[in-house]
Amino acid sequence: MDHSVDPMTLLPLPRRQTPGQGPQLPADQRLEVRYRGVRTARLEWAAARLLAARPGGSGPAVPLIIDCAAAGADYPALGDDESYVLDIGPAAIELRAAAEWGVLRGMATLTQLCCSDCPLAVQRIEDSPRFAWRGLMLDVARHFIPLADLLRTLDTMAVFKLNVLHLHLSDDQGVRFASRRYPDLASAEHYSRDDLRRLLRHAADLGIRVVPELDVPGHATAWLTAYPEWGNRPAQPTRRFGVHRACLDPTRPEVLLAVTELFTELAETFPDSWVHLGGDEVHPQWWSDDAGIADFMARNNLPDVAALQARFNRHVAAVLSRLGKRAIGWDEVLHPDLPADVAVQAWRGVTARDRALAAGRDCVLSAPYYLDLFYPADVHYGFDPAAPEDELLAAEDALLEDPRLAHVAAGMAWTRQWRQIEAGAASQARGTLLGAEACLWTELVNPRVLDVRLWSRMPALAERFWSPGEVTDVADLQRRLHAALRHLPRWAGVNVSGDLWQLVREAGVSEAWDPLVEMLEPVKWYGRLLGEEALAARLHGTEMPQARPYDVDSPLNRVVDALPPEAVGVRQLEAVLRGEARGDRPARQALRDLAAAWANLAEQAGPAELAVAARRLAGLGRTVLAVLDGQTSAAAARSRISEAGEPMGEYLLAAAPLLSAWLERRQAAAGNHE
Numbered sequence: 001m002d003h004s005v006d007p008m009t010l011l012p013l014p015r016r017q018t019p020g021q022g023p024q025l026p027a028d029q030r031l032e033v034r035y036r037g038v039r040t041a042r043l044e045w046a047a048a049r050l051l052a053a054r055p056g057g058s059g060p061a062v063p064l065i066i067d068c069a070a071a072g073a074d075y076p077a078l079g080d081d082e083s084y085v086l087d088i089g090p091a092a093i094e095l096r097a098a099a100e101w102g103v104l105r106g107m108a109t110l111t112q113l114c115c116s117d118c119p120l121a122v123q124r125i126e127d128s129p130r131f132a133w134r135g136l137m138l139d140v141a142r143h144f145i146p147l148a149d150l151l152r153t154l155d156t157m158a159v160f161k162l163n164v165l166h167l168h169l170s171d172d173q174g175v176r177f178a179s180r181r182y183p184d185l186a187s188a189e190h191y192s193r194d195d196l197r198r199l200l201r202h203a204a205d206l207g208i209r210v211v212p213e214l215d216v217p218g219h220a221t222a223w224l225t226a227y228p229e230w231g232n233r234p235a236q237p238t239r240r241f242g243v244h245r246a247c248l249d250p251t252r253p254e255v256l257l258a259v260t261e262l263f264t265e266l267a268e269t270f271p272d273s274w275v276h277l278g279g280d281e282v283h284p285q286w287w288s289d290d291a292g293i294a295d296f297m298a299r300n301n302l303p304d305v306a307a308l309q310a311r312f313n314r315h316v317a318a319v320l321s322r323l324g325k326r327a328i329g330w331d332e333v334l335h336p337d338l339p340a341d342v343a344v345q346a347w348r349g350v351t352a353r354d355r356a357l358a359a360g361r362d363c364v365l366s367a368p369y370y371l372d373l374f375y376p377a378d379v380h381y382g383f384d385p386a387a388p389e390d391e392l393l394a395a396e397d398a399l400l401e402d403p404r405l406a407h408v409a410a411g412m413a414w415t416r417q418w419r420q421i422e423a424g425a426a427s428q429a430r431g432t433l434l435g436a437e438a439c440l441w442t443e444l445v446n447p448r449v450l451d452v453r454l455w456s457r458m459p460a461l462a463e464r465f466w467s468p469g470e471v472t473d474v475a476d477l478q479r480r481l482h483a484a485l486r487h488l489p490r491w492a493g494v495n496v497s498g499d500l501w502q503l504v505r506e507a508g509v510s511e512a513w514d515p516l517v518e519m520l521e522p523v524k525w526y527g528r529l530l531g532e533e534a535l536a537a538r539l540h541g542t543e544m545p546q547a548r549p550y551d552v553d554s555p556l557n558r559v560v561d562a563l564p565p566e567a568v569g570v571r572q573l574e575a576v577l578r579g580e581a582r583g584d585r586p587a588r589q590a591l592r593d594l595a596a597a598w599a600n601l602a603e604q605a606g607p608a609e610l611a612v613a614a615r616r617l618a619g620l621g622r623t624v625l626a627v628l629d630g631q632t633s634a635a636a637a638r639s640r641i642s643e644a645g646e647p648m649g650e651y652l653l654a655a656a657p658l659l660s661a662w663l664e665r666r667q668a669a670a671g672n673h674e
Contacts, residue, residue: 009116009483010109012161012463013471014127022090024119025062028054031093031114032061037068042100042205046107053115053490064110065094072100075204075271076163078434082207083128086110090122104207105129108161116487131385133364133435134465135164135211136458141171141222142241142552143442144189149450151202156455156492158206160462165203166211166276166437172221172244173552177214177269181261184226196269211328212270215278216259217248217312224248230255232290239552241443241529245283250312251296260319267323277316280330280347282309310335317342334359336425345437349418350383350392353433360427362434368392369438369461371453372445372529374522376404376566377460377481378474385436386469393419403657407647408525414539436465443529446556449503451494456564459484478571496564503562513606515597516614518569519655522560528650559610560650567654574658581665588628595624598655613651616644620655627663638663 010017031054033047043066072080084097084106095106105127113120136157138145145153154165169177174187191199203210216223221244224235235246248255267275284305287293293308302308310333317327317339328343331352336359343362346352347370356363368383379402382395400409438461445453459481463471489495504517522528530538531549576594579587598621601614623640626632638660645656 009112009118009480009487011112011459011477011480011484012466013468013480014109014125015468016124016126018124018126020087020089020122020124022122024121025088025090027117027119029120030059030061031064033064033066035066035068037066038071038100039066040068040071040100042072043068043103045205046104050107050111050114053111063092065092066103067094067096068100068103069098070100072207075200076101076207076209077273078209079132080207082161082163084109084125086125086127088113088120088123088125101207104158105161108159111159111491112484112487115490116483129161129163129466130468131433131435131465133164133437134162134462135166135364135435135437136162136454137166137168137366137437137439139168139171139440139442139445140176141168141174141215141442143446144174144176144187145442145447145450147191147195147199149447150199152493153450153454154199154203154206154208156458156488156494157208157462159488159491160459161466162458162462163207164209164211164435164437166213168213168215168276168441170214170222170278171219172238172246173241175214175222175226177212177266179262179265181265182227182258185223185262187222193269200271209272209274210270211272211274211276212266213276213278214262214266215280216316217250217309218246218280218282219244219278220248221246227258230258232286232293240548241551242534242548243283245285247282247286248312249286249293250308250315251293256315259316263316263319264323267320267325273324273326274328274343275320275325276345277313277320277327277329277333279309279313279333282332306335307337309333310337313338313342328364331356334361334424343431343434347439348421349415350396351389351419351421353385353392354389355421355423357431357433358426359424359431360429361431363431364434365436366439368395369436370441371438371457372441372443373526374524374528374565375457376570377457378478379405380438380457381460381464381474381477384464384469384472386433403645403660404654405524406645407523407652408527410539411525411527411535436461443550444556444561449499449556449561452496452500452503452562452564455485455488455494455496456566482571497568500562500564500568503557504559507557507559507562508607509559509610510604510606512604513601513610513614515569515594516601516606516610516617517559517563519567519573519598519617519653520559520563520610520613521565521567521652521654522563523647523650523652524565527647528560559607570654570658573655577658577662578665581662581669583669591624592628595621595628597621599625609649610651612648613653616648616653617655620644620653620659624659627666634663634667 080101081099082101082105084102086106087094097103175185176190178186178190200210221235221238224231224246225237230248232249287305297308313333320327331344331346331348334344334356344356345364345366346356347366350367353363353365365385369380399405440454485496534548576587576590580591598617602618623637627637641656641659644653
């Protein structure tokens with residue numbers, strides 16, 4: 001890739017970017033859209049959106065020539081041509097593509113270049129995606145996400161060239177799909193047919209596929225409270241999260257009929273050729289201790305409950321196949337008896353990808369991209385979907401040594417058990433890696449915090465899914481991510497920083513405690529969702545779901561709910577500490593000022609739940625000042641910093657690991673001068 005052109009805010013980076021000759025175009029340069037080739041309503045709408053997002057200008061307009069060779073279908077499909085060439089000259093801008101989908105991706109690039117208050121450099125961009133499936137899975141079952149929020153999510157996905165919205169429409173807590181045949185199934189909050197038509201039309205005009213999921217046969221508590229006859233024992237409505245044993249009874253003809261009719265309705269509503277059947281986390285107890293099911297399994301030569309589930313999945317896949325659809329399921333569906341064309345979404349560790357591919361299954365990788373784990377963007381960014389398995393495993397292992405994740409290292413190590421899952425029968429034909437998909441499960445996400453939780457990191461994964469594999473510079477990513485988030489309100493109406501601070505104020509935090517908020521992060525992995533008791537139980541294999549601190553009715557209105565996974569002040573503090581360790585005087589003064597602000601926190605008033613964090617950060621401030629003034633030993637400072645880095649309930653001080661690294665650099669620098 002040619003980096004001689006400043007990529008400015010481009011995210012994801014294009015495949016090739018080449019500088020041209022001539023003066024830059026002003027940031028407010030007026031554009032006049034002209035068409036060469038096909039002109040469609042979809043292209044006109046895309047052009048209107050681009051112009052609406054640009055700052056106003058005066059003077060002669062520069063032509064924006066859209067040269068599209070062919071119109072697209074009503075709805076996008078896997079494997080559509082999304083390539084484009086963008087030529088920006090001093091007298092004209094030309095966007096060329098073989099299909100509408102490529103024009104839309106070029107428009108996303110133009111949105112970032114033209115709508116960021118930066119002059120527009122003369123250049124050529126030749127671009128195409130690395131992976132055909134670049135997705136976001138959004139769980140709308142645990143917390144309902146209204147249509148308006150989904151539409152805004154689609155707008156923002158388009159800016160970053162994501163092309164699949166996977167909707168997890170059912171789970172134990174609710175069903176968001178309204179069935180005409182089974183009207184009692186849908187929860188009070190659900191999507192009407194008009195809602196879905198609007199969503200699908202909006203997505204198609206942005207070049208985004210919508211893949212629906214009804215999760216069966218497990219995660220079925222909501223199904224069975226509406227239609228008890230579909231299970232082999234009663235189920236009660238649930239508001240809690242965690243392990244649920246309720247599952248459909250696959251031996252009953254009425255269950256197979258209901259599933260057939262529901263997936264038929266789903267397939268008729270969603271035009272995409274892919275449908276997700278779920279298939280994850282089917283608790284075996286309801287099947288394994290039922291005499292009737294045991295008899296059914298014996299009569300049908302089914303050796304275990306995995307074979308019973310495979311039989312059920314085969315039925316669903318056959319229904320979808322007759323409807324012209326292709327099934328995909330979570331990696332638990334992987335079984336020798338599964339039809340050959342059923343794809344696998346790998347979530348239980350990176351080895352699930354290669355188990356699926358070796359079995360001849362097409363695969364979408366999600367394991368490293370779980371956004372509900374509160375990892376910083378660079379953690380997810382470090383996993384290449386197509387990297388060899390040993391590299392991915394090494395990246396997983398390296399996370400156990402990351403000081404930011406030390407407090408959950410034992411939990412993360414617990415997932416190594418997934419590496420031992422039996423590989424199953426290999427196939428002569430290796431499957432295809434279709435792409436990757438980030439997942440945002442919403443136990444701790446409601447519409448109010450959605451944008452902060454999602455878009456503080458998702459652009460980084462959009463780059464991982466689109467850009468060439470050699471694009472790996474984390475520092476450059478951080479620079480561009482920061483710039484992109486600053487411009488995102490104009491690009492797509494998403495204001496991560498504005499939402500964050502509004503939520504913090506609503507939680508009762510005054511500006512006096514902003515230095516603390518800037519250094520706070522939520523605990524990582526499943527630390528928040530499980531709570532201390534259930535987390536310890538999970539590590540010992542005896543999780544107690546009732547111990548979890550959250551359920552559907554938890555308000556999610558505390559400071560911890562407003563915080564992004566990476567503290568907002570981390571990048572600034574990191575830069576100041578690096579400069580100070582090098583002996584830079586302005587950086588030393590900046591660090592002194594910051595430490596003084598921390599030390600003064602003890603004199604301020606704030607929410608009681610942040611009192612411990614405020615005292616710890618004040619102590620860190622005093623420690624830093626003592627180090628700068630030579631009034632404490634490195635060993636004593638290191639001990640105090642280490643103590644401050646321990647979790648405080650659901651909170652972490654992001655400053656602690658940075659200050660530990662700073663002390664090491666200072667000591668190394670001092671040793672070099674001796």
